[in-house]
Amino acid sequence: MHVMAGVLLDARGHVLLAQRPPGKHLAGLWEFPGGKLDADELAVVGLVRELREELGIEAVVSEPLIRVPWRYGDRSLLLDARMVRRWHGEPMSLEGQALQWCDPAAVDPAMLSPADRPILRALQLPAGYPITPADVPPEAFEAWRRRLVESMEHGLRLALLRFPLWAPGRVRELAAAVLPVARVQGAHLLLSGDVAGALELGNGVGVQLKALQLSSLEERPLPWSQLVGASCHDEAELARASPFADFATLSPVSSTVTHPGATPLGWPAFQSMVEAAAVPVYALGGMTDADCQAARLAGGQGVAGIRGFW
Known part of the structure; x- marks a missing residue:
C-alpha cells in the first residue's frame, strides 16, 4: 500500500x-x-x-x-x-x-x-553530521571546547564526539562543558557508544551505537528526547536499526583515508539500501558538504564525515 x-x-x-x-x-x-x-x-x-x-x-x-x-x-x-x-x-x-x-x-x-x-x-535533523577526528589528543580538550561552541553559534546542530584517544569520562566532560550552549542553540551532541554517559548528561546528548551494540539491543536505549544514531554498513544492519534508532549512517559510500582497504558502496548501492530503510540515513565515507546533493538525490538525509567538515 x-x-x-x-x-x-x-x-x-x-x-x-x-x-x-x-x-x-x-x-x-x-x-x-x-x-x-x-x-x-x-x-x-x-x-x-x-x-x-x-x-x-x-x-x-x-x-x-x-x-x-x-x-x-x-x-x-x-x-x-x-x-x-x-x-x-x-x-x-x-x-x-x-x-x-x-x-x-x-x-x-x-x-x-x-x-x-x-x-x-x-x-x-540537519543535512550535515560532522564527526570529530580520531587523532585528537586529550590535551586538545580546551581547543575543542572552543571549537564546538563556536561551531554551534554558527549553525552546527548535530555532531558526533568521537575521541578514541580519550578516556570516556573526559569525552563526557567535554560534552557537559558545551551542553548549555547546545541546549540554547537547539543542537544535539552524540557520544560514540556511551549509552551510560548520554543517560547521565540528559537532553541534548545522544549516542551513536556501534554495529555490535545494535545487534544486542532489545529496546531503545535512550528516551525519545535524546537522539540515537546507528552505525550501519549493509541492509541487514539498517533493518536492525529501525526499531531502536532515530537515524543511521551508512558507510563507506566512497573511498576514505581512514579505511583504505574497505570497498566503497557507491551511490547506486547506497540508494538501494536507503530505499529499504525505515530511518533517515546519512552517507558516510569520503563525504564532504559538496556531496550533500548527491546523497539527497539518492534518498539520504544528507552526509556525515570527518575531514570534510572541520
Whole structure:
C-alpha cells in the first residue's frame, strides 16, 4: 500500500499534524496528513487530492523528504513524505480529525504513529553530521571546547564526539562543558557508544551505537528526547536499526583515508539500501558538504564525515 504524507510548513516553520479519529487504526495518535494512492495514480497527484479531501486546500508539492517502508502486523505500506510549503486555502478538518500546528523541534515522537516518527526525525535533523577526528589528543580538550561552541553559534546542530584517544569520562566532560550552549542553540551532541554517559548528561546528548551494540539491543536505549544514531554498513544492519534508532549512517559510500582497504558502496548501492530503510540515513565515507546533493538525490538525509567538515 503506497501512502502519501504531506509535510506542511507555514511561514513560522511550524508543521501541521492531524490526529487519527476514534474507530481508526492507531486512534488518538498524530500523523502527517495524507492518504492512500488510488490505483495507477501518480504520487504528487494523489497527495494533492488527499490534502484537498482531508484539509480543503490546493497544495503545491515540493521535494521528497523521506520514504518509510513499514509493517503493521500483516499489513505493509510505503509511507512517502513530500514537503509542502505553499497552498491555496486555509487547512481545516474535513474528516473529523483534530489539527494542530507545532514547532517540529518540540514534537514528542511518542505522540505520533510509529510509521510517522521517521518523518518527524527527517524534518528535525540537519543535512550535515560532522564527526570529530580520531587523532585528537586529550590535551586538545580546551581547543575543542572552543571549537564546538563556536561551531554551534554558527549553525552546527548535530555532531558526533568521537575521541578514541580519550578516556570516556573526559569525552563526557567535554560534552557537559558545551551542553548549555547546545541546549540554547537547539543542537544535539552524540557520544560514540556511551549509552551510560548520554543517560547521565540528559537532553541534548545522544549516542551513536556501534554495529555490535545494535545487534544486542532489545529496546531503545535512550528516551525519545535524546537522539540515537546507528552505525550501519549493509541492509541487514539498517533493518536492525529501525526499531531502536532515530537515524543511521551508512558507510563507506566512497573511498576514505581512514579505511583504505574497505570497498566503497557507491551511490547506486547506497540508494538501494536507503530505499529499504525505515530511518533517515546519512552517507558516510569520503563525504564532504559538496556531496550533500548527491546523497539527497539518492534518498539520504544528507552526509556525515570527518575531514570534510572541520
